[in-house]
Amino acid sequence: MSLDLDKRQRAMLREMGVRLWQPPPAAGSADAPPAIDSVADNARLTGAETRFVAEPAQPPAAASMPAVRPPQVAPAPAARAPAPSAPAPGLAPRPAGIELMAWPALQAAVAGCRACALCASRKNTVFGAGPEAGASAPVVDWLIVGEAPGENEDLAGEPFVGQAGKLLDNMLLAMRLQRGNADALRPGLANHVFITNVLKCRPPANRNPDPAEVAQCEPYLKRQVELLQPKMILALGKFAAQSLLQDSVPDVQKIPLGKLRGQLHSYLGVPVVVTYHPAYLLRSLGDKAKAWDDLCLALSAFKS
Numbered sequence: 001m002s003l004d005l006d007k008r009q010r011a012m013l014r015e016m017g018v019r020l021w022q023p024p025p026a027a028g029s030a031d032a033p034p035a036i037d038s039v040a041d042n043a044r045l046t047g048a049e050t051r052f053v054a055e056p057a058q059p060p061a062a063a064s065m066p067a068v069r070p071p072q073v074a075p076a077p078a079a080r081a082p083a084p085s086a087p088a089p090g091l092a093p094r095p096a097g098i099e100l101m102a103w104p105a106l107q108a109a110v111a112g113c114r115a116c117a118l119c120a121s122r123k124n125t126v127f128g129a130g131p132e133a134g135a136s137a138p139v140v141d142w143l144i145v146g147e148a149p150g151e152n153e154d155l156a157g158e159p160f161v162g163q164a165g166k167l168l169d170n171m172l173l174a175m176r177l178q179r180g181n182a183d184a185l186r187p188g189l190a191n192h193v194f195i196t197n198v199l200k201c202r203p204p205a206n207r208n209p210d211p212a213e214v215a216q217c218e219p220y221l222k223r224q225v226e227l228l229q230p231k232m233i234l235a236l237g238k239f240a241a242q243s244l245l246q247d248s249v250p251d252v253q254k255i256p257l258g259k260l261r262g263q264l265h266s267y268l269g270v271p272v273v274v275t276y277h278p279a280y281l282l283r284s285l286g287d288k289a290k291a292w293d294d295l296c297l298a299l300s301a302f303k304s
């Protein structure tokens with residue numbers, strides 16, 4: 001898949017704080033855009049078209065995509081530890097048969113779940129957002145996994161609303177993706193993306209998820225992945241990365257997020273790319289270019 005960035009995408013990337021290099025205007029061309037910096041701020045090249053090539057079978061010229069590092073395959077997954085037979089103290093049993101549920105049943109199970117203490121303070125569960133689904137899971141290529149609902153998400157029952165949600169939408173738009181139903185799609189965009197979180201309920205005061213809560217909620221995410229069968233997963237932030245990679249990356253809890261970036265991981269056989277959470281990027285503008293590098297890595301490894 002080739003990605004020629006149009007004016008709108010360039011505007012979105014500027015809003016993300018990502019500056020793109022593009023060639024200087026041809027002699028005599030009145031409307032050619034001015035040359036600007038490269039994605040990674042570490043290379044300035046000349047004489048090449050700014051172009052993104054997503055399929056490994058059509059690798060980009062070295063000068064055309066300087067910020068994309070070659071994918072490195074993470075070590076093979078280790079054997080999965082058996083699930084505990086009984087919930088930890090303070091937790092309640094989950095609904096039975098999550099691993100066999102169809103999409104509507106899974107949605108209903110999450111909506112009624114009281115398997116951890118977060119159910120007491122939530123306003124709404126946040127199952128996820130994507131194309132309209134019927135009896136089957138929506139058809140998507142991409143799965144975006146964040147950490148947990150915040151205050152706005154808890155009120156709306158939707159993932160990634162507010163400023164972090166706007167930034168995520170801009171990141172998706174730069175990838176020619178748009179969340180929601182097909183009837184609201186902008187021209188040239190696809191809605192083959194589902195957005196969810198590790199936790200389906202908001203931790204009070206936006207505290208970090210507790211490991212026991214993550215473990216208790218994990219079967220819902222696992223079943224979502226099984227039913228959605230995405231071609232690529234983007235893990236946003238530390239908790240998403242740790243939850244998805246706990247069985248494939250030894251001691252993942254001890255590894256800084258930055259060291260999990262820049263390589264292809266795997267969850268249930270689906271490629272996983274780790275990047276920063278949009279809420280973090282709102283506070284750390286200097287890392288937006290790194291996030292764009294991660295999106296380029298995911299796009300380059302994506303197989304349509």
Ligand code: SF4
Nearest residue numbers: 113115116200201217
């Ligand atoms: S966070 Fe997950 S396990 Fe806890 S109540 Fe909500 S849906 Fe259930």
